Amino acid sequence: MILMQISTQQAAQFTRAELWVPWVERGARVAIIVGGAWLLMRIATRLLGRFPAYAVRMMNRRGDGPATEIEKRANTILASLQKLVGTVIWLLALVMALTELNFHIEPLLAGLGVAGLAVGLGAQALIKDWLGGLLLLLEDQIRIGDLVIINGTSGSVEEINLRTTILRGENGAVHVISNGLIQTLSNLTREYSYYIFETTLAPRADADGALKILADVGTELAQEAPFQSLILAPIEVMGVERLAERGALIRARIKTAPAKQALVGRELNRRMKDRLNEAGIDFAPP
Numbered sequence: 001m002i003l004m005q006i007s008t009q010q011a012a013q014f015t016r017a018e019l020w021v022p023w024v025e026r027g028a029r030v031a032i033i034v035g036g037a038w039l040l041m042r043i044a045t046r047l048l049g050r051f052p053a054y055a056v057r058m059m060n061r062r063g064d065g066p067a068t069e070i071e072k073r074a075n076t077i078l079a080s081l082q083k084l085v086g087t088v089i090w091l092l093a094l095v096m097a098l099t100e101l102n103f104h105i106e107p108l109l110a111g112l113g114v115a116g117l118a119v120g121l122g123a124q125a126l127i128k129d130w131l132g133g134l135l136l137l138l139e140d141q142i143r144i145g146d147l148v149i150i151n152g153t154s155g156s157v158e159e160i161n162l163r164t165t166i167l168r169g170e171n172g173a174v175h176v177i178s179n180g181l182i183q184t185l186s187n188l189t190r191e192y193s194y195y196i197f198e199t200t201l202a203p204r205a206d207a208d209g210a211l212k213i214l215a216d217v218g219t220e221l222a223q224e225a226p227f228q229s230l231i232l233a234p235i236e237v238m239g240v241e242r243l244a245e246r247g248a249l250i251r252a253r254i255k256t257a258p259a260k261q262a263l264v265g266r267e268l269n270r271r272m273k274d275r276l277n278e279a280g281i282d283f284a285p286p
Contacts, residue, residue: 030097037093044085075144079160125180126163132179133162142187147259149186150177189258192232195265197252198241199272200284207240207248213275214252221268222254230260247284 135141137160142148146157148167153175155167165182167175201210218235221227233255241251256264276283 026100026102029100033093033096033100037089040089041086044089045082048082048085079144083161125178128180129163129178130180132182133160133165136160136165136179136182141185145259146190147188147193149184149188150175150182151184153177188261191258193256193258193261194253195256195261195268197254197265197268197272198249200244200249201247202282202284203245203247205247205281205283206279207250209279210250210276210281211237211239213279213281214250214272217268217271217275218252218254221264221271227264227267230257230264232256 142157142160142165144157144160148155148157150165150167153167153169155169155173155175157165158168158174159166161179163179165177165179167177169175197214201207215235215237218237222231222234231254235252235254238251238253241249243249254261254264254268
């Protein structure tokens with residue numbers, strides 16, 4: 001009987017509207033906040049989606065560089081802006097939701113400030129990474145899609161974050177590099193690229209004949225499609241780079257569109273091998 005009486009009293013308490021109606025209202029307001037944040041994210045994403053085209057038009061008017069370079073720069077800035085806007089919107093939504101649920105966030109913020117100071121003293125590497133990432137973006141050192149070499153690691157830039165830069169290697173490997181640890185950075189696709197041609201001829205091979213063939217092949221390649229649009233300047237035949245026991249090293253370079261040096265170089269190598277074989281000019285023995 002006593003247990004039944006207690007259960008009846010508890011049930012009566014739960015049926016009192018003043019107990020559960022405020023929580024329903026708070027839950028509804030939290031749902032509205034989350035829905036508003038989601039809607040705001042969708043709107044911001046659509047608006048930012050128009051940014052690359054606008055940025056390309058503005059930079060084209062100022063003559064900031066080739067169209068491909070301008071587009072890569074705009075896409076890089078867009079990716080960073082999307083992450084920043086998303087973080088700000090959801091952080092504000094979290095604070096508003098906690099306030100609606102009667103959580104007192106002032107002591108929490110104060111505690112986070114003190115904890116942040118303590119953590120900051122031991123998180124110098126993290127701060128260094130953020131500063132490095134910020135400088136990468138502000139100074140426009142690399143862009144998404146660039147072919148780069150960072151600290152001896154080569155690959156195509158897939159992401160640029162405030163803390164890390166992500167490269168995709170030729171073999172498909174993903175390299176994650178902390179921005180604060182970047183000491184040497186080589187951008188192989190900034191405005192244009194070069195393919196460096198080198199080969200070693202046999203000691204008694206006709207070096208002059210090989211250099212003439214190299215110049216002819218480079219000229220022919222620049223006049224044929226699709227390489228005509230990829231080669232930006234006539235081939236530069238540098239001559240005999242050095243002499244060694246194995247033979248004479250000849251060298252040349254050819255200027256190409258960004259990231260197209262490998263495509264041009266492979267065809268140049270194929271044609272040079274065939275022409276040198278036809279002329280009876282031997283390569284150096286291994």
